[in-house]
Amino acid sequence: MPDRLSTPGPRPAVLVYRHPAAPAPVLRQICAGVEEEGVPTDLVDAPGPGDATTLAHAAAGESRLGVGIGLAASGAAAVHHGTLPERAPVTVVPAESAPPEWRRVGRIAARVVKHLPLV
Amino acid sequence: MGAREGGPPEGLLVVGVDIGNSTTEASLAVVAPDGSITHLGTDLTRTTGVKGTPENTEGALKAIRGALARAGRSAGEVETVLLNEATPVISGLAMETITETIITESTMIGHNPTTPGGEGLGVGTTRSIGELREQPPGEPVVCVVPPGWDFDDAAAALNAAVADGVDVVAAILAGDDAVLVTNRLTRPIPVVDEVSAVEKVPLGMLAAVEVAAPGRTIRTLSNSYGLATVFGLDPTQTRQVSPVARALTGNRSAVVVRTPSGDVTDRRIPVGELVLRGAGKTLRVDVDAGAEAIMEVVGRAQPLDDAHGEPGTHVGGMLAQVRDTMADVMDIAGQPDVPVSEIAIRDVLAVDTFVPAEVRGGLAGEVALENAVALAAMVRTSRSRMQLVADLVSEGLGAAAEIGGVEGEMAVGGALTTPGVDRPVAVLDLGGGSTDAALLTREGECTAVHVAGAGELVTKLIDSELALGDREVAEGVKWFPLGKVESFFHLRHEDGTVEFVDEPLPPHVFARVVVLTPDGPAPVPTRHGLDHVRRVRREAKRRVFVVNALRALRQVAPGGNLRALEFVVLLGGSALDFEIPDMIADALAPHGIVCGTGNVLGTEGPRNAVASGLVRAHAALLAEQARCPTG
Numbered sequence: 126m127p128d129r130l131s132t133p134g135p136r137p138a139v140l141v142y143r144h145p146a147a148p149a150p151v152l153r154q155i156c157a158g159v160e161e162e163g164v165p166t167d168l169v170d171a172p173g174p175g176d177a178t179t180l181a182h183a184a185a186g187e188s189r190l191g192v193g194i195g196l197a198a199s200g201a202a203a204v205h206h207g208t209l210p211e212r213a214p215v216t217v218v219p220a221e222s223a224p225p226e227w228r229r230v231g232r233i234a235a236r237v238v239k240h241l242p243l244v
Numbered sequence: 245m246g247a248r249e250g251g252p253p254e255g256l257l258v259v260g261v262d263i264g265n266s267t268t269e270a271s272l273a274v275v276a277p278d279g280s281i282t283h284l285g286t287d288l289t290r291t292t293g294v295k296g297t298p299e300n301t302e303g304a305l306k307a308i309r310g311a312l313a314r315a316g317r318s319a320g321e322v323e324t325v326l327l328n329e330a331t332p333v334i335s336g337l338a339m340e341t342i343t344e345t346i347i348t349e350s351t352m353i354g355h356n357p358t359t360p361g362g363e364g365l366g367v368g369t370t371r372s373i374g375e376l377r378e379q380p381p382g383e384p385v386v387c388v389v390p391p392g393w394d395f396d397d398a399a400a401a402l403n404a405a406v407a408d409g410v411d412v413v414a415a416i417l418a419g420d421d422a423v424l425v426t427n428r429l430t431r432p433i434p435v436v437d438e439v440s441a442v443e444k445v446p447l448g449m450l451a452a453v454e455v456a457a458p459g460r461t462i463r464t465l466s467n468s469y470g471l472a473t474v475f476g477l478d479p480t481q482t483r484q485v486s487p488v489a490r491a492l493t494g495n496r497s498a499v500v501v502r503t504p505s506g507d508v509t510d511r512r513i514p515v516g517e518l519v520l521r522g523a524g525k526t527l528r529v530d531v532d533a534g535a536e537a538i539m540e541v542v543g544r545a546q547p548l549d550d551a552h553g554e555p556g557t558h559v560g561g562m563l564a565q566v567r568d569t570m571a572d573v574m575d576i577a578g579q580p581d582v583p584v585s586e587i588a589i590r591d592v593l594a595v596d597t598f599v600p601a602e603v604r605g606g607l608a609g610e611v612a613l614e615n616a617v618a619l620a621a622m623v624r625t626s627r628s629r630m631q632l633v634a635d636l637v638s639e640g641l642g643a644a645a646e647i648g649g650v651e652g653e654m655a656v657g658g659a660l661t662t663p664g665v666d667r668p669v670a671v672l673d674l675g676g677g678s679t680d681a682a683l684l685t686r687e688g689e690c691t692a693v694h695v696a697g698a699g700e701l702v703t704k705l706i707d708s709e710l711a712l713g714d715r716e717v718a719e720g721v722k723w724f725p726l727g728k729v730e731s732f733f734h735l736r737h738e739d740g741t742v743e744f745v746d747e748p749l750p751p752h753v754f755a756r757v758v759v760l761t762p763d764g765p766a767p768v769p770t771r772h773g774l775d776h777v778r779r780v781r782r783e784a785k786r787r788v789f790v791v792n793a794l795r796a797l798r799q800v801a802p803g804g805n806l807r808a809l810e811f812v813v814l815l816g817g818s819a820l821d822f823e824i825p826d827m828i829a830d831a832l833a834p835h836g837i838v839c840g841t842g843n844v845l846g847t848e849g850p851r852n853a854v855a856s857g858l859v860r861a862h863a864a865l866l867a868e869q870a871r872c873p874t875g
Contacts, residue, residue, distance in 0.1 A: 157395065161359055161423045208732050208748070215751045228420075233751075240730070240755045241358075242767075 137189035139164055139234050142171040142180040143196035151200050151227050158231020159194075164238050166194075166231075178214045181205035192237050194230060202227065204234045215243065253282040256323040256866075259308050260648065260858030263300045263328060263633070265676050266291055266817060270307035271845075271855035272315050279867025281859060283845055284315035286852050296629055301636040308641060319641050326648030326858040327634050338562035338619050339599065339708055340515045342532040345491065345612040347605035352488050353416070353439055353499035355608035360455045360497040361426030361435035365464050366414030367452045367474055370445060370501065373401055381409035386451045389425075390442055391418040399428030406431050414453035416499055418442040436497045441607040450475060451501040458496075465500050466492040475502050491603075491612065515617070516557025518592070522548040531559045531594075531617055538594035538617070546799075551589040551621065563589060563621055570623045591622040591678075593697035593795075595787045600711040611711070618705060622678050622696035648858040652682035652692025657860045658853030659813040660684075662842045669811040670800060671842070671853070672793055672828070674818035676700050679789065681796035683809070693799045697788050699818045705784035710770050710777060720766055721781055724759040725822060728774050735765065738778055785824050793828045806835040813842040819850035 139159055143152055152168075159166045169187075171180055177195040181203035184193025191207035200220035209215070216233050218226050233243045255276035262269045268291045274282045287310030293299020304327070312319060368384030373393065379385045387405075389398050398421070406412055407430075415435045417425065422437035434455035439445070452474045454462045464470035468489045472482040487509065492498045515531040518538060522545035529541040542548065553560030570587045595618045603610040630647055638645035648654070652671075659671045667688075673680040676699045682692035699722075707718035726738040732748040735758070749765065757774045758765035768777055794806070802808045812832060814825050819841045829839040842850045 157424055160427065161420060163359065163423055206732060210748070213748060215754075237754065242755045243751050 136165060138167040139190060139192045139194060139238060140184040140188040141166050141168050141194045141196065142184040143168065144180070144198040145170050145172055146198040147196045148200045150224070151202065152196060154224050154227035155194060155196065155202060155231040158228040158233075159235045160231070161228075162232055162235030162239065164235040171195075177201040177203035178205070178212065178217060181214055182209075182211045185209075190238050192234050194234050202230045204230055204237065206237055255280075255282070257284075257317060257321045258324045258326060258859055258862055259311060259322060260326045260654075260855035260862070261304050261307060261328070261637070262651075262654070262852070262854035262858070263291055263295055263304060263630075264816075264854075265295050267851075268292075268300070268303040268307045269852050269855045270304075270311040271852050271859055272308075272311040272317070273859045273863075275859070275863040275866055277866065277870055279863045279870070281863050283856070283859075284317065285311045286845075286848060286855065287311040287314065288851060296633075298629065298632050298636060300633050301640060304633065304637050305640050308637070319643065322641065322643040324862070325634070325637055325641060325643055325645035326862050327630055327637070327645060328654055328854050328858060329630055329647050329650045338558070339597065339616055339704065340531060340558045340562075340619070341599055341601065341614045341616045342515055343615045344601075345603050345614065346509050347603055347607075347610075351501055351503060352492065353436065353445075353607050353610070354492045354495055355438070355606075355610050356495050357420070357422065357436065357438040357497065357608075359420070359423050360437060361422030361424075362429075362432050363455045363457050364432075364434050365452065365454045365474075366434050367450070368411070368413045370416075370447045370449050370451045372447060373398060376401065376405040376410055376412070377408065379405075379410050382411060384411045384413045386453055387412055387415040388442060388445050388447065389415060389417045389419075393417075393419070395419075395421040395424035396428065399425045403428075403430050414451075416442060416445060416453065434497070436499055439499075439608045444607050445499075446501055446503055449501050449503055451499060453497075453499050455497040461494055461496060462492065462498050465489070465498045466495070471500065474500075491610075514557070516554040516559040518559055519552045519554070520545040520548060520592070521550050521552075522546060531619070535594040535596040535617060538592070542592055542594075548590050548592070549588060551592055559619070562619065566621045566623055587623055589621050590624050591694065591696040593620045593695065593701070593788070593792065594618070595620075595697070595701070595705065595791075597705055597709055599708045616708070618701065618708075620697035620701045622694060624694070649861045650692070651854055652680065653684075653690045654854045654857030654861060655680075655815060656682050656684040656690060657857030658844050658855070659815060659842050659857075661845045661856060661860070662813055663846050665811050665813055665842075668809065669813060670797060670809050671813045671815050672796065672819075673816040673853075674698060674789060674793075674814060674821075674824065675816045676818075679792040679796055680816075681793075681800045683800040685802075691800050693796055695792050695796045695799070697792050702784045702788050702818075705787070706781055709780045709784070710768070710772065712769060714769075717766075717768065720759040720761060721768060721777065722784075723821070724761050726768070726774050726778055726781075727758050727760050727765060729753045729756055729758055729765060738774060782823065782827075785821070786827055789818065789824050790827050790831045794831060797832075806832070806837065809835070809837050812837050812839040814840065815842050815844075815850045815853045 177197040180195025181193050182205045185205040185207045193205050195203045203217045204215040253274040255274045260271040270287045272284045287307045289307045292303035368386045371385050373389045417437040422435040454465045456462045468486045471485050520527045527541050553563040567587045571582045571584050597616050597618050598613045599616045600611045601614045603612050634645040655671050667686045670683045678694045679698045680694045703718045727735045729735045734744045736742050753765050753767050756767040798804045825841045832839045844853045
């Protein structure tokens with residue numbers, strides 16, 4: 126069972142499942158992307174062998190908004206929605222991407238929540 | 245129709261071929277000596293080359309062979325191939341912007357970032373974030389943040405300055421960070437972000453930044469007197485800044501910088517004069533007077549003999565280009581070139597439109613809707629090269645080929661095979677380049693007209709009014725109904741019905757306005773909602789096809805009276821459109837006209853009218869010869 130870092134608030138949030146070894150700057154930019162769109166995030170530590178897509182799928186299944194972000198130890202990230210098949214995430218960004226790409230991961234997760242085009 | 249019971253039909257095998265601007269159609273039939281017709285099959289293929297040129301041969305042969313293959317006949321059995329006498333009609337299109345918005349000396353930023361930060365109005369002197377400490381305490385300052393500043397660093401610098409007593413009242417950011425910065429400030433201020441050319445914001449000037457609450461629009465900077473209050477303007481200056489207020493109306497956020505000579509101007513561009521000759525008169529009209537004025541003058545000069553544009557102007561260049569293209573099409577190798585002076589523009593359609601254009605001098609890619617006039621011009625010449633096509637088809641197929649009749653008359657003949665139609669009948673051929681009308685009276689007299697403007701113009705209007713910049717996407721918007729993808733598993737159609745899908749919809753269409761193509765939903769790249777896109781599409785169709793249907797039918801109707809028409813049959817590619825036939829039928833209904841999409845031979849829909857008409861005309865000729873043999 127993953128460890129919840131931030132206490133779940135009364136409001137639903139985008140869940141971020143991150144591997145404890147995931148690079149901090151990547152996590153910071155992803156969370157900034159969600160915040161800029163005005164959507165809350167809850168952070169959950171998820172140690173284990175899963176890749177970004179697996180983590181994102183698990184997060185989306187837990188999130189009351191149905192939207193999850195997975196951040197693997199490598200720095201790869203993915204966005205998932207609870208209605209989608211596990212191997213068909215909304216988007217995946219490989220490790221070693223540029224900061225604007227990480228920001229985009231957060232923005233896309235927030236925009237799935239807000240039902241806005243994923244740009 | 246003359247099919248004998250049992251055994252194959254007896255008679256001559258003939259093929260009617262209609263070479264159109266975009267499609268070539270064939271109709272295969274057996275004609276008995278008494279003139280009765282047995283239809284065997286039809287075929288349709290893309291026209292090769294420009295209509296009326298030898299390049300058409302390839303497409304014609306393909307259509308003929310296709311029809312033969314379907315009927316199980318061979319080329320050797322064909323007695324005669326009948327080709328249409330195509331009236332060489334080509335059309336040219338041009339779009340001329342007649343207004344232009346220019347921002348001088350960076351007076352304003354009037355774009356709509358999706359996520360501005362904070363709310364309210366802040367008025368102060370512009371300072372770069374690195375020079376905040378130089379601002380004397382107590383004097384309000386608007387902080388300008390260049391690209392490359394991290395949101396945490398920017399927020400920390402602003403908080404430190406505020407702690408030192410600097411009165412920071414607003415901020416302008418280059419990046420998409422407004423909410424992030426605002427969330428980290430000790431004192432809330434309005435923040436406008438995504439200002440791509442932030443380095444052009446003049447520093448040391450008085451500026452006002454306004455951000456409205458979500459779902460609201462700015463109240464102060466979009467109001468002339470609000471600007472006068474903020475900047476302390478006198479009545480003369482207020483008059484000068486009123487275009488700024490107008491340009492900012494409807495935005496959620498805005499910045500106005502007061503510079504000594506900054507301004508927003510709304511300029512009208514001289515486009516040139518259109519000179520129309522016809523009905524024994526020569527009339528002139530300024531193109532920037534708009535479509536209504538132009539069409540009123542075109543109406544007075546009807547029938548039009550020729551049209552010219554003032555040399556050296558946009559309209560002059562456009563009409564000259566249409567003429568040159570036509571001259572090239574009509575040139576035959578080994579014969580003298582067609583003189584450009586022999587080519588006359590016989591109709592013009594003007595349509596008012598608007599073009600979203602990036603504002604010159606803008607700092608954040610601001611877009612203003614500029615007025616424009618779209619012109620479609622149509623050219624006819626007396627020369628046709630169909631005989632050459634006939635000779636080449638004859639050679640290629642090994643059968644006789646001849647010109648079987650004039651397009652308009654043949655179309656009416658084909659339309660008469662639509663169940664429920666009788667004389668007098670008018671056809672409206674809704675094509676790509678021109679809209680054609682022909683009338684067959686009870687007495688058997690036929691008149692035909694071609695008017696400029698059809699499907700291509702509709703596509704162009706949709707393309708420019710939605711700022712798509714992609715002809716293929718515009719074609720999609722024209723041809724297919726719209727929908728909005730509401731989740732990964734359901735989409736709402738433009739009529740409000742909601743459809744659930746079994747396979748998840750791809751992320752690139754999520755929450756988008758889409759066109760529902762046979763290959764699945766395709767996104768329309770626009771920030772506008774479905775209703776706006778739908779309105780633009782329907783208005784484009786109405787302004788071209790409904791206007792032209794009425795214009796063309798009035799020209800063929802006896803005495804110009806639409807009430808004298810009884811049956812109107814819609815033909816051509818655009819008659820297959822999902823809403824154009826209904827729009828035309830609605831417009832004609834008050835005149836007591838029966839109007840609908842044709843169903844040639846009871847099976848072909850609005851297709852194949854000319855090809856089938858050619859066969860009918862040939863059969864009538866054979867029957868005539870059988871009754872009174874020559875020689």
